Amino acid sequence: MSERMRDGFRGTGPGPITPDGCAVERWLRLPVGREPDIIEAAVPPGASLLELGCGVGRVTHPLLARGFAVTAVDESPEMLAHVRGARTVCSPVETLELGEERFDVVLLASFLVNNGDPAVRRGMLRTCRRYVADGGCVLIEREGDDWHVRVPREARSADGGLVRVATAEPVGPDTSAIRVEYEFPDAVWTQTFVSYRYRGDAFERALAEAGLAVDATLTEDLTWVRARPV
Structure with missing residues (x-):
């Protein structure tokens, strides 16, 4: 995991993870x-x-x-x-x-x-x-107006993975910690990021x-x- 992680951001899964929790290998597939x-x-x-x-x-x-x-x-x-x-x-x-x-x-x-x-x-x-x-x-x-409240939701992405917005936990006024999960047959990544509505x-x-x-x-x-x- 990146040693340069931003506060409130984290990511898991194979390969490099960026400071905002993004998995490089996941984005290479999309x-x-x-x-x-x-x-x-x-x-x-x-x-x-x-x-x-x-x-x-x-x-x-x-x-x-x-x-x-x-x-x-x-x-x-x-x-x-x-x-x-x-x-x-x-x-x-x-x-x-x-x-x-x-x-x-x-x-x-x-x-x-x-x-x-x-x-x-x-x-x-x-x-x-x-x-x-x-x-x-x-x-x-x-972001769309309802993205912090329309949770959980999931969809298939263009690269064949399952993208699940699993949780949106309030952490402040109009601010949520969003957890997204990316599931593939050969790999699973997660990203948690802090988002303002x-x-x-x-x-x-x-x-x-x-x-x-x-x-x-x-x-x-x-x-x-x-x-x-x-």
Whole structure:
């Protein structure tokens, strides 16, 4: 298990475990989903893109194939070792230092905006605002409104595994410790992470604090939004 584990985060199973409890080998099995289509439809062709929390490059590689210039950031060197063709930067999102660089698009996917630590959430959004170019945009994936209460639930993932959101235990106001289990015939992984549930206009207020505002909702389930600097 990682010696760099974040407070409240943990993971179990074979192979390296990242600071937020993700199992590298589990993510290597997961095919890309709808993310590249959502991103491509929301931004200009060939845009420069800063991908925050890129993992093993599951989304990075399709974006490169579609002509985007991607700088891929992750705090896990074990994850970044699998990214090919993109410039990579090993850093936590909230403390990223890229000097005066700016990007047409900043991407904050994988529900990172729901991090249970308020300082980390604010830091991630500040990073988004800092590195988006004038006239650029920030694409954010957030949790669904009922994800902390619709538990337990399970489904088959695209890589043939069973994904079970087993528990969501309250640990503070609007904050839960979420335990997810991934079951395959040859391996089992678990991840526990602390997640913040945005209620009412809390999401919009958090963006405004960082100097961003929602420009468009990109998916019918409201989990993907595009924001712009204000």
